Amino acid sequence: MRLNDFKLEVFFNKYEFTAPYLLAQSDCESMSIQELLSYEAGAEEQLKQLGLGYTEVPGNPSLRSQIARLYQQVDESGILVHVGAQEAIFNFMHVALEPGDHIICQFPIYQSLYEVAKSLGCEVSMWEIKQGENGWELDLDELKSLIQVNTKLIVVNTPNNPTGYTLNPAELQAITELARQHNCLIFSDEVYQGLEETRPTFFADLYENAVSLGVMSKAYGLAGLRVGWIATQNQEIYDKMVRFKHYTTICTSGPSEFLAEIALNHGDRILKRNREIIQGNQQIANSFFQRYPGIFTNNVPQSGPVAFHRIHTNQPIEQFCEKLVEETGVLLLPATVYDVEEPYIRMGYGRKSFAECLERFEGYVINRF
Template sequence: MNELTTFDLPTHIAYSQSITANITINLSHSCAQAMSLADLVQLSPVDFTNINLEYASLRGSEELRLAICRYYQQYSQSVLSKSNSLSPDDVVTFCGGQEALAAIYQTVLKPGDEIVVFTPCYPSLISMAEQMGCSVNIVELNQANAWQFSIDEVESLMSAKTKLLVLNSPHNPTGGVIDTNLSKQLLALAIKYQCYLIADEVAQASNYYQLPLTNDYLSYDKAISVGVMSKSLGLAGVRIGWVVSKNQAWLSQLIAVKATGSICISAIDQALAICALMHSNEIIDNNNRLILKNIDLVKHFINEYNHLFEWVEPKAGMLALVKYLGSEGVEVLSANMANNYGVLILPSKLFGLSGNFFRLGLGQNNLSTGLGALKDYCTDFKPT
């Protein structure tokens, strides 16, 4: 009898699931602040009780895809000429960003291919490629360089065998960004080696410092942008992500892969996403104000406890890495915070980074309570 193929949970999910304590605060939350269904539907005059609960279209409704185009063109860092502007035909929707990424990998990669990924990162960006028999070449970001990298580091890992270059800006979990000049160099590398380029832009609207981060990725026919409702908009319960590309032949292949999985998004989620995207300015502005407020809270906290914590302030997005300087190490800190204070802290090793770092979420309205619990830990356990 053949043995069943085994699959492992993503490392950060497995870690969270292993905790038996009652977690009331997630200090590593990766999304902006969620809103209630009642608050969301108040933004729209649509009567949601009249939604026809049939299958949505394979791509997503034209109304939704048009709303995504408008959102993308307002908040994305991509520069598109008027003659090459986005249309609904350039968008395919999925049940969240993870399904979108999995479908991209399935259409682009085959065993023996090589990909380039930056670490730390969302774990599945590496594990999906490894499960497909691909080699993963890693650009290791480090705190000493403020989580930035050089173009030479990237090119040293690329060759004729490189099939995919995976970019993420604003970056999860460091809060680093790819500026306009660097994006041009990265695009030139993708073109030089004729590899696909994923621009993971799920936190694209969380550019609260209004930095110049424009790119021209979508001028390249092998470039793919990924977006989602969960991150900048904070609507993780609306399970919709999307892919944007100007390559219609490739999008047809992507749709074929989707048809073997979820087939379509939920009609309810589709209606809620349209509502949110139509009012994205209000939602994003509120979320970004909260992130900026939370950044100030963390600055004051680290100034007060600078013998135990340090960080590189994020440039965009709602995540940052904090280094813990206590002698017991971040894993002991994490266990004690969960078991004694009901606070979840995810060590950076779960995202491919060794050392005493943890991921800090900046998008939630209970951050001050979580920092208060960290202060209690410092008082109660007296780490040195």
């Protein structure tokens, strides 16, 4: 197995903990352990009493049943807890795929969703989300045309990182039918679900051979817990992933599982807080883009905390972002980390500091364009 560099993480690793104005982040506003514990009477004392031994490989049963409440067709026997979403992606690809398999993956997308498959010797076809007149577009006929006899898996990320493209009910249904017809698995990265006003639809509820990916990092803003999970009705995939996990992390951190359960107990409140931050930032962003129509294409995200905007510049976009962060401390993500050549930048709307960071960016824009 040989893995290429994870371009996004390499770029972040250079600046994420030193740049003072983070304008690219995909996780929502976080909170302290103290604040999280204050959501539930008695939780602080329970945390102090918690043992620090190993936990159960699939995850604490009460956490798993709390997670299962998010789904309609999956109970706790289909929930497998992992260390973040990243471990689950890695483990799933390893148990589901073999060299020579063909997979179809939405593009652009978070790199591990296709890179791990490539490292396993799979052939990957990209199903492209394309720039349209009014934002991002996806063509279902194109997906159909990409199916081959050896297609084993369709990978989607909805809401999508980086575009914010979100599959609508008709698209969810059509992808499910296509996968069922061709006997393909679906891996649906749904780590940005939960920020909409309405209850999300998860692929794991729609399709018996789908695996849905969830996490505490993004919509809940609790990335430091490193708690993610898969939800599936497919018991064979589930069992293989349990056995694979014996080789990766064995189990998740007990204190993290405890805190994740508190957060999910109060999930509606946390998600509402984060939804309101995003909505406020979205308005600020829209009026910013209205001031500079010749410089940016404002791709308003359908949902989720990230957007992928075009900058009308001839400067290579990675160079633009490097100069920006070095001169102003404002961090944006260049499209090159997604293997996209056109000059797009990823912006994140989930943080309280958004207005301040955008103001710094505006100062730079005014001077440069």
